[in-house]
Amino acid sequence: MRLVPNPERAWARAAHLEAPAGAEVGLTGEEIARRIGPFSGDVEVLSGGLANVNVRLGADRVLRVYRRDPGAAPKEASLLARGWRSFRVPAVLSAGADFLLLEHVPHGPLQDTAACGAAVGRALAEIHGVGFDRAGFLGPDLAVVGPFADCIGALRDHVASVLDRLAPALRGELSEPVSAFLDANAGALRELASVPVLLHGDFKPSNLHWLSSSELLVLDWEFAYAGPALMDVGQLLRWGPGPEFVAAFAGAYRARAPLRDDFERWSAAFDLFNLVGLLEGVEPGSRRAIDLRGRILQTTGNRQG
Structure with a gap:
């Protein structure tokens, strides 16, 4: 399988590995619960940094938190809800002031x-x-x-x-x-x-x-x-x-x-x-x-x- 060339994948890996001690790249259980209520399942960090963080909750949900610009959350929710015909986007399951809870699409x-x-x-x-x-x-x-x-x-x-x-x-x-x-x-x-x-x-x-x-x-x-x-x-x-x-x-x-x-x-x-x-x-x-x-x-x- 040939993948589309993308050296930026290596940048993301390097940035994660080189993050200084104590740098916030994920979400604590308290931060998750504050947005969606108590959650006790598996949590996997998909991406994280100062701009935003995405964590998979269990098998079928992704919590997307907007750290740099919370105002981007309602704009992105509107775009995801447009009913695109020729491609898929994840469904918005719920939303808050600085987050979207999204369907996880394998x-x-x-x-x-x-x-x-x-x-x-x-x-x-x-x-x-x-x-x-x-x-x-x-x-x-x-x-x-x-x-x-x-x-x-x-x-x-x-x-x-x-x-x-x-x-x-x-x-x-x-x-x-x-x-x-x-x-x-x-x-x-x-x-x-x-x-x-x-x-x-x-x-x-x-x-x-x-x-x-x-x-x-x-x-x-x-x-x-x-x-x-x-x-x-x-x-x-x-x-x-x-x-x-x-x-x-x-x-x-x-x-x-x-x-x-x-x-x-x-x-x-x-x-x-x-x-x-x-x-x-x-x-x-x-x-x-x-x-x-x-x-x-x-x-x-x-x-x-």
Whole structure:
């Protein structure tokens, strides 16, 4: 079985192993009980950190707690309840101020095959079929509550702020090529961002899974917002799935929504905003920093070393 390339799995494992003593990566029994009532079954940490934590309770439930932004919980609940037709999401069993209790859907990893590529294409076209008058952050009712006056300008401001905070070596190596690339392509990026759609916002293999029923499962919608469709495509293609996957993805997407012939080039350009954002707070010599540096330099047309 060939899996879609995803070095980010190794980042997550390394971050968990390198967490400082006393770091909170799971939930105590008291924290679980405070949200759903007494629970005495098996508890398995699926993911955890400062942003949020997911724990499986028994065989069939997942408690998802939003540590960084509790306001993302009602937005994600609304997205999970939309009644998607071409892919699965977990059912919301109950919700609170900072948590969702979700159905656990048994799943496996996304495979680097034409069948998976086509399923992903159908799913993303359906997601992008939800349009908006303007780009921006979404509220609980999925209306834009934090509009961007200039989407590309807002993304560039974020990139500039992250670059300014990087360790000196990384900042010195990446600031000039990233800025030069965005300057050279500003007009095209702005034109391509002119029709905002619903973005999953974290549409990468870590959040896309394959079911035994040959259905796609899409998880983790907390970063969803209104913006340019190619942002999601860039995240999907970031680490180079095979040509059969990409061709099947494009064919299935185009059957439901427009997609440029040169979508791979421009989706990589849009993903540059995401890649730089992922450098926030990383250790310069970490596997994450090395992978991101290489992909950024590849995207901007600079050599990698």
